[in-house]
Amino acid sequence: MAHRVTINDVAARSGVAISSVSSALNGRPGVSEATREKILAAAEELGFVPSVRGRSLAGKKTFSVGLVVHRDPDVLELDPFFGGFIGGIESYIDERGFALVLQTSPGASEILERYRRLAAGRRVDGVFLNELEVDDARVPTVQDLGLPAVGIGADDAFPLPSVRQDHRPGIDALVEHLTELGHTHFAFVGGPPRFVHSRQRELAWRESLTARGITPGPVVDGGFTYEGGIAAANALLANRTRPTAVICANDLSAMGFIAQAQHHGFDVPGDLSVAGYDGIQLGSYLRPTLTTIQTSPNQIGFEAARLLLQAIDGEPTVDVNVPAAELVIRHSTGPVPSSN
Amino acid sequence: MAHRVTINDVAARSGVAISSVSSALNGRPGVSEATREKILAAAEELGFVPSVRGRSLAGKKTFSVGLVVHRDPDVLELDPFFGGFIGGIESYIDERGFALVLQTSPGASEILERYRRLAAGRRVDGVFLNELEVDDARVPTVQDLGLPAVGIGADDAFPLPSVRQDHRPGIDALVEHLTELGHTHFAFVGGPPRFVHSRQRELAWRESLTARGITPGPVVDGGFTYEGGIAAANALLANRTRPTAVICANDLSAMGFIAQAQHHGFDVPGDLSVAGYDGIQLGSYLRPTLTTIQTSPNQIGFEAARLLLQAIDGEPTVDVNVPAAELVIRHSTGPVPSSN
DNA sequence: GAACCTAACCGAAACGTTTCGGTAAACAAG
DNA sequence: CTTGTTTACCGAAACGTTTCGGTTAGGTTC
Structure with missing residues (x-):
């Protein structure tokens, strides 16, 4: 297996220090346009892809976000929400180099433990809180852990950033x-x-x-x-x-x-x-x-992901309301029967 | 936010070197039973959880595996396979400290790119290849990348480890x-x-x-x-x-x-x-x-995860056949109509 | 008691980035 | 020409583990 090309290789190739390579690649100032191009060219030629491992250690970020779905017997099979929701999340985080870490929790009791584990090992930079419960125990948990989180479909007084769709x-x-x-x-x-x-x-x-x-x-x-x-x-x-x-x-x-x-x-x-x-x-x-x-699970996922990444970056967030759910009239409703 | 407790804290607390802590925690030899217990106790007291970031850098593993689901419009919503499959994967990898990284791919064309990206940044240690196609392009791709992979429902001549269920x-x-x-x-x-x-x-x-x-x-x-x-x-x-x-x-x-x-x-x-x-x-x-x-998507997921982790560890794998799919007779089948 | 072995433990390097303090060079101001 | 300021770049530390060569202490052997 070919030796993985690292930032050192790029630095050597372009005759600069690795710190300059890092700056150039991340669009940070402190590097002239000429050398920036030289570096980019070298990176391109070598097919350099930064190691998520390295940058997550140094940057204190894992570049992934977590979602725990409680799987009773077959939630994922029958609950239509998750498909669209996950798709929406993906479509936002992908371009930003984030990945979605999915965990299933056999029962309601384990779900907290799942969040704890995700947070403890700092495996994810933030989590989605879906299917919120009244006085949801996950809220104080993520707050204690200092783990960025976004709630889905929360009530008004919800203390964390959240995405709602008016019903x-x-x-x-x-x-x-x-x-x-x-x-x-x-x-x-x-x-x-x-x-x-x-x-x-x-x-x-x-x-x-x-x-x-x-x-x-x-x-x-x-x-x-x-x-x-x-x-x-x-x-x-x-x-x-x-x-x-x-x-x-x-x-x-x-x-x-x-x-x-x-x-x-x-x-x-x-x-x-x-x-x-x-x-x-x-x-x-x-x-x-x-x-x-x-x-609109898809849209909700998209907006939730946007909020979560903002929260992770320490930016202020403002809750979002996606357009309200709309009535679709089909054939299971009709005139009231004549009272006979 | 409380200072994250690292292996150094545990080492300091138990009065040994971090290398000994590492050995003790990972059940490696070279540490006496007495000190092992002392270390475990210290780790417990401090609530030490090893950082996935650190260990993945050092250990050349990310402790995650990837699954790309191609999402046409709503595969995840309507395809019942994924729910059980993902559940099966989880139930195996969870205990081993692995996480599942899920990616969705809008179209068939992007799917290869998705696998490439997962592999390039070494974001995952291995991938599942589901919904195999004839002459699937993903196979040479993962082989080139040296990325461990497991095929689901492959044909006999499949060149990678695989899980089958006889139909x-x-x-x-x-x-x-x-x-x-x-x-x-x-x-x-x-x-x-x-x-x-x-x-x-x-x-x-x-x-x-x-x-x-x-x-x-x-x-x-x-x-x-x-x-x-x-x-x-x-x-x-x-x-x-x-x-x-x-x-x-x-x-x-x-x-x-x-x-x-x-x-x-x-x-x-x-x-x-x-x-x-x-x-x-x-x-x-x-x-x-x-x-x-x-x-049995659940069982298939479980076995596929087992195989994949074996492959990641460099162990030899032997393809597994889960028990064959079974006929369930309900009411959409009945006697042939009398030919009138 | 010298020589050897082994188990237990330590120290430091390594992994691949980011970040930060520092230096040299170029330039402007006086 | 001196001083100060800016810009481009470098070197090294830091992140939190694992791993590996080395050292010490204790026990065997003769």
């Missing part, structure tokens, strides 16, 4: 859509209440209804899963005074809900309108196709 | 299942032929049929996508001599196929049996639930 306009538009179709009996299939975004979505639903003078109906936890959607359908459709419009906190639970509703003999949207949240591609493949609220 | 038993069982149901007209919805696994699955289908004296029917490219499955259904069901049993190279195209078949008024499995390949969780949520062949 209220989408949910409000959805509620408006449904009320225009005549619906007055609304239910909500939420996510686990420990998650901030579970609460946010439910709150938006509640506020949107009360603002229209409609009393919010029952709320059940669908756990963001298909099975949770099934259970929610069982719970909500047993009563005689069942809702005619059901809004689910994510698409997956909406899918389970619809399937189970159909299993019980209900027609969607004939007897019952159901909507999801996320906008996963699969929603357009279902029968009926899924009315949902389209989020 | 033949599953496909053969599926064909047997269908022939027992009376089917004799088989079609295949394949993947892009440039992928090794596309060819493998089609070949297995072909061999299984001919072994039973059945002439393989038409083959169309479903591109591993939902839309491809739709197109395949349009192509295969237009003819009057349509197949009664369709095997798709993955679940997603099978889903598209079924949806479109239903759209054309066919009952699945009444008029037509359709099976997929992969075993994604979603398959059990469909109506009808999807007969498929269950693969």
Whole structure:
């Protein structure tokens, strides 16, 4: 295997000191235009690529950022968020020479330990905090460690830089859509209440209804899963005074809900309108196709990466709001059934 | 921010040289049991965590491995393979202090460049080569670079260490299942032929049929996508001599196929049996639930990681075959329709 | 008790960068 | 011509480990 070309080789080749090579390559002042070009030429000829190892030791940076995804059984398989999110992160950090270090955590209990380990060995320069929980334990942890971090979808009082996508306009538009179709009996299939975004979505639903003078109906936890959607359908459709419009906190639970509703003999949207949240591609493949609220994981990832790199560089950051999630009307919602 | 505790602090605290600390912590000989314990205690008290930066420079290793996933629009979102695969990788490398560096590549053309970059800065110690293509350009690339690599699902003649999961038993069982149901007209919805696994699955289908004296029917490219499955259904069901049993190279195209078949008024499995390949969780949520062949991405990831770390350590490797993918009979396959 | 061996431990170099203080040269100001 | 200032460049330290040759102390052997 060919000897790796180092900064010394470039220095020797261009007849200058390595410090000058470093300055030239990093666009720092203190080197004349003539020698800069000479150095760049030498580096080019030798095919010099700076060693991430060397520069991370010297520069106190690892040039990588971390993301911990808690993998219950198959989050990565079924959670559509991560794909786009990771893609968005990549598209920003790549050009800046950063890499994404991904860790999976088997259970909620290990997740803190994962962050600790990433931070302790200074394996990453910063981390993303996704799926924030209420009073999330990761926040004090990264603060203690002095590890730059960016929160995703945080509440207003969040103490770290964060990226948000407003859910209220989408949910409000959805509620408006449904009320225009005549619906007055609304239910909500939420996510686990420990998650901030579970609460946010439910709150938006509640506020949107009360603002229209409609009393919010029952709320059940669908756990963001298909099975949770099934259970929610069982719970909500047993009563005689069942809702005619059901809004689910994510698409997956909406899918389970619809399937189970159909299993019980209900027609969607004939007897019952159901909507999801996320906008996963699969929603357009279902029968009926899924009315949902389209989020922008890609954009969120991009902005989060931008913020995180700013924070790492010690620059001040200002929280960003990506354009609000938008309502996508498809065929799982329709007119309220005539009360017969 | 508290001063980072280094190996020097541990050495000072336990009154020995840093070299002894290094030896003690890495379980190397040359240090008595007594001092080893003293050192371990000191390290524990100080909360010492070796800096990945330092050790990677000195040890000529970065303690990370790379995976490039080509992200067309939303591979990560819809391709169920990666979730389990990444999980499997993690569960092995984590304990060994390795991390996974994930890169996404917008298009097929950039993917080589991505591997080059990972290798050039020696950002990773080795890479996984997934979704192998026929005459894959990555193979000579990593060989030139001297970068350890492990192939996933390679053909027999593959020149690098590799992990395989035999598809033949599953496909053969599926064909047997269908022939027992009376089917004799088989079609295949394949993947892009440039992928090794596309060819493998089609070949297995072909061999299984001919072994039973059945002439393989038409083959169309479903591109591993939902839309491809739709197109395949349009192509295969237009003819009057349509197949009664369709095997798709993955679940997603099978889903598209079924949806479109239903759209054309066919009952699945009444008029037509359709099976997929992969075993994604979603398959059990469909109506009808999807007969498929269950693969083990998690196990493949685990074994691939094991092999890769062996290769990185310069140990000899022996290719591994994880247990073959297994047939899962659900409700998208049924008796051949009585020829009326 | 001299000669030898071995285990335990130490010191310093090495890895490939960045950074910083310093020096020499060129130039301007007086 | 002296003094001061700037610019270009150099040399060496620093980052936190691993590794390796060397030294010491303790124990064997004869």
